Amino acid sequence: MALEDAGDLVLHIILSKIGPESTARVACVSKRLKGSASEESLWSIFCSIDLNISTPLDPNGDPAPSFKTAYQLWRESFRMYPWSLVKRVRRCWDNLKLWLSLNFPESKATLRKGATEDDLEEFEAALGVKLPLPTRLLYRFVDGQEPSSSSGFVGSLGVIGGYSIYSHAVNVYLLPLKEVINVTNDTLRKLGNASRLNLVVVALSALTSLKLFFLDCTSGQLYTGTSTGQMLPCVPESLVRSVHDINGGDEQQDAMLLWLEEHGRRLQSGTLKVREEGNVKGISLFPELPPSCSVAVTNGVQVRASAVFAPEISNLRQRPPDYWYAYSIRMSLAPEGCFLNGTHHSSCQLYWRHWVIRADGAVIDNVNGEAVIGQYPLLKSGEEEFVYQSCSGSPTTSGSIEGSFTFVPGSLKVPKGSEFEVKVAEFPLKLPDYIF
Structure with missing residues (x-):
C-alpha cells in the first residue's frame, strides 16, 4: 500500500514516528501528504520531543504562530550546530x-x-x-x-x-x-x-x-x-x-x-539535596544515598555519613601527597526513642567518638576523644538530624572512615542508664571521577 493510500490516523502515526526531517521531505511528494505533514498536532509532538515545549514558543520564549513555525525558528536559530x-x-x-x-x-x-x-x-x-x-x-x-x-x-x-x-x-x-x-x-x-x-x-x-x-x-x-x-x-x-x-x-x-x-x-x-544551616539554604555536595553515604542504626540512633573531595585544600606536590576530604555526619533519634534493656528513652546525648581511618585498606589513624567539633549533641525523639562537618587527610586516592559514638540515655546531666555504643558504618574517602 502506498503512503498516500493510508488513512489519516495511520498516516499521522507514521509521520510522528519518522521524525521532523523525514516529515518535511514527505511534504514535498503530494498535496495530500503536504497537508498531513503540516498538521499542528504532528508538530506539537515534534516540539515536545525535541524541545520540551508544550506551547509554540520561539528560542527567545516569545509566542510563535504555530508549532511548525516554532520548530522552524528553533532550527534556524541553531543552524550552525548539530x-x-x-x-x-x-x-x-x-x-x-x-x-x-x-x-x-x-x-x-x-x-x-x-x-x-x-x-x-x-x-x-x-x-x-x-x-x-x-x-x-x-x-x-x-x-x-x-x-x-x-x-x-x-x-x-x-x-x-x-x-x-x-x-x-x-x-x-x-x-x-x-x-x-x-x-x-x-x-x-x-x-x-x-x-x-x-x-x-x-x-x-x-x-x-x-x-x-x-x-x-x-x-x-x-x-x-x-x-x-x-x-x-x-x-x-x-x-x-x-x-x-x-x-x-x-x-x-x-x-x-x-x-x-x-x-x-x-x-x-536524590544523591544530592538542598540543606539548610543557620537559615542559609544551599545545594549540599555531601552524598545522601549509598554506597557513597553509609547508614547505620543502633538502638534507635541513626547515623548517616558521607564525604566529598576538597581539592582546594589538598596538596599533591608533597610526598606522600595529601588528599583532603570534607565529611558530614548526620545523626538522629527514632520517633520511638532509643531502646535499651527493654526500656525506651526519649533522648540520648553523645559523649565520646572513635574513628578508624584507612588508606588503601591500611589503618593510618585511630582517633578517640570527647565530643564532636566541641559539641555534645542531645538527640530527642522525632527531632531533625544533628549535622556537623569535619575533614580528614589521606596519602592515597582510596580510603575510608568508620567508627562509633558513645551515647548516654537521657542526658549527660541526668543519665537514665548505662552508656551504649552507636555504630558509624564505613564510608569512602575516594578521589571521584567527577569533581564538583
Whole structure:
C-alpha cells in the first residue's frame, strides 16, 4: 500500500514516528501528504520531543504562530550546530531547571537569559579563545548565574553547590560570560599563567574560600586547582570528545556538558539535596544515598555519613601527597526513642567518638576523644538530624572512615542508664571521577 493510500490516523502515526526531517521531505511528494505533514498536532509532538515545549514558543520564549513555525525558528536559530547536540544541551538545562523549580527556586531565579551568537563572538575575541561547541550551546541557553548586586556573587545560591568545614565554606556558581572575561584575566595574571590562553574560568566559589573551575578550550576538559596549583581533571578523560568541527554530531561532549549532565543526574536521583544551616539554604555536595553515604542504626540512633573531595585544600606536590576530604555526619533519634534493656528513652546525648581511618585498606589513624567539633549533641525523639562537618587527610586516592559514638540515655546531666555504643558504618574517602 502506498503512503498516500493510508488513512489519516495511520498516516499521522507514521509521520510522528519518522521524525521532523523525514516529515518535511514527505511534504514535498503530494498535496495530500503536504497537508498531513503540516498538521499542528504532528508538530506539537515534534516540539515536545525535541524541545520540551508544550506551547509554540520561539528560542527567545516569545509566542510563535504555530508549532511548525516554532520548530522552524528553533532550527534556524541553531543552524550552525548539530541538531542532536542542540537537543542534548536543551535536555541538560531542562532537567536542571525542573529540579531547581521543585527544590531550590531561589537558585533557579539567578539563571540568566541565554547569550546571543554576537555575545559569544565578542567573548571569544576578548579572550582570544574558541569555545567548544557544547559549551557555546550551554551559554546560548543560559548565560551563567546573575551575581548579587550587593556582594558581587550569588552566595549560597550556586547551581553546583558546596560544603563547609569549620571556617572553610565553598559554594560554586556558574559565571556569566562577562564575568568569565574579568575573572579569567585576573586569575591567570595572579597565577602567572598568562601564556595559557586556552584556559577560561567558568565557575567559582567566592565565599570564605576560593575554588575555581577552568575550561580548556582546546581539549574541552574541565579542571580545578589544588592548594599548590596542580590542575585536576573534573571529568574522566576517556569521555571528553570536544571538537570544533560542526559535523561532529554526537561525538561532541566536552567536559562542561558532561559535568552539568552528571550533576543533574545526582540531583534528580536524590544523591544530592538542598540543606539548610543557620537559615542559609544551599545545594549540599555531601552524598545522601549509598554506597557513597553509609547508614547505620543502633538502638534507635541513626547515623548517616558521607564525604566529598576538597581539592582546594589538598596538596599533591608533597610526598606522600595529601588528599583532603570534607565529611558530614548526620545523626538522629527514632520517633520511638532509643531502646535499651527493654526500656525506651526519649533522648540520648553523645559523649565520646572513635574513628578508624584507612588508606588503601591500611589503618593510618585511630582517633578517640570527647565530643564532636566541641559539641555534645542531645538527640530527642522525632527531632531533625544533628549535622556537623569535619575533614580528614589521606596519602592515597582510596580510603575510608568508620567508627562509633558513645551515647548516654537521657542526658549527660541526668543519665537514665548505662552508656551504649552507636555504630558509624564505613564510608569512602575516594578521589571521584567527577569533581564538583
